[in-house]
Ligand SMILES: [Zn+2]
């Protein structure tokens with residue numbers, strides 16, 4: 026299907042590549058809806074079209090827009106939704122703004138944005154009309170996939186077609202879930218499926234139009250829009266219900282979910298218990314105090330924690346600090362660690378996945394990332410134990426709240442304590458930020474974490490943000506595991522992928538390092554890492570796009586990614602001798618996976 030086109034009516038065509046491109050023809054002239062890559066040129070040639078009068082964009086995402094530089098003729102009008110204009114025309118502002126690089130709690134606009142600005146000639150808002158040939162086009166605001174995406178209603182030869190952006194992929198399906206991460210309150214970070222209501226409203230608006238076809242940006246041409254839309258809204262409501270039923274968020278914001286209280290399939294929130302007297306809790310930090318008054322510290326997100334530790338020392342409650350354990354990479358857990366280590370030099374330990382990120386944060390662009398660089402003295406592997414005074418410590422990879430997360434079992438004084446980082450509260454699991462890579466699947470992600478808790482049977486579980494301890498009954502663990510397997514089936518129906526994690530885990534493809542400093546004349550390495558969530562090997566192909574002023578290009582490369590592994594395709598790039606200094610250069614990477622073209626789906630940053 027890709028690279029081909031479908032004829033809908035005498036003057037209306039859809040070209041299929043990494044996205045669907047609408048082509049409205051009038052003689053040898055055309056108007057396009059969305060653009061994708063440059064492959065639409067082939068279809069235009071086949072149709073005898075010699076000039077593109079205008080390209081109308083549904084939204085600003087790079088996979089949808091990137092080909093425009095090669096496709097536009099002299100004089101082609103670039104027409105975009107009014108409220109997204111800056112994400113076409115001023116993208117340099119986005120890329121140079123450190124708030125879009127570090128401490129990431131907001132995901133709108135998304136970084137799937139053009140590497141270089143394009144000049145916009147016209148903007149459209151709700152209700153605008155465009156006439157072209159025999160076609161009448163009406164603009165409708167349909168936010169949901171992005172904050173200001175629009176749909177185009179096209180009437181031509183008595184056929185009524187809606188180009189609906191990425192609101193829907195096919196009957197009951199959507200392209201991804203992470204674009205719906207949106208804050209109902211506070212930042213986007215806590216808003217899993219937060220945009221579901223806006224999405225549903227936009228879809229209902231389109232349903233009311235009674236069009237013959239919906240043409241999504243990504244997906245299949247939909248010939249029964251009403252049932253396709255109803256099924257999708259139903260699926261998403263069910264997904265949200267399953268999510269909320271065991272969400273840790275209910276503990277932090279109990280009043281926010283009144284409608285869901287005592288709902289069938291929702292786990293009752295368990296009450297907490299007192300922590301043992303040898304523990305202290307400040308901010309996100311737990312401290313274990315040994316009988317000999319030495320201290321073992323977990324995380325340090327703020328200097329207030331350091332002041333509290335100094336007070337304890339002043340009171341004679343603790344002598345020295347001998348170890349620091351880092352639960353995960355989030356900024357509220359690591360921001361103050363460099364200052365902490367200056368004050369209290371001690372051994373640092375973390376799970377090897379956590380260490381990867383905190384030793385080299387520039388290499389990652391993931392939620393709540395801190396620029397603090399932390400040297401980890403001991404990287405722990407699964408089940409590794411060590412003695413600390415009267416306690417036995419055992420480390421685990423604990424892919425709960427994030428994939429880059431460790432769990433620590435502490436045994437001593439006849440107790441069995443488990444420090445779960447931020448992964449659980451008494452209400453359930455912390456998976457409210459889809460960017461954190463919460464994989465579904467038996468014995469992966471939270472399923473792995475819950476099974477481990479079920480085996481270890483700790484007397485007390487701790488969360489870095491919760492003052493009291495808690496535990497789970499076997500029944501509750503079973504209930505959460507059942508919920509997760511139900512979700513796996515549900516999400517599988519929701520996405521056009523053979524495994525739901527492709528639609529859930531935004532970072533299944535990423536550039537490594539995400540950002541690196543480069544010098545002119547130097548040869549640098551850039552890897553594109555794919556996580557193959559499928560049960561069979563998958564072929565991946567990718568090609569980085571270097572700045573045109575560098576007068577060099579890179580050939581595309583392919584590799585087979587074994588099932589259930591993460592593996593990379595490496596490129597060596599020679600930085601030109603005359604490369605401008607002090608620039609942040611965005612290198613978009615075009616790719617395809619299992620034969621499906623994805624366009625410029627990811628990017629890396631070079632800092633000269
Ligand atoms: Zn999109």
Ligand SMILES: [Zn+2]
Pocket residue numbers: 353355426447
């Ligand atoms: Zn966290």
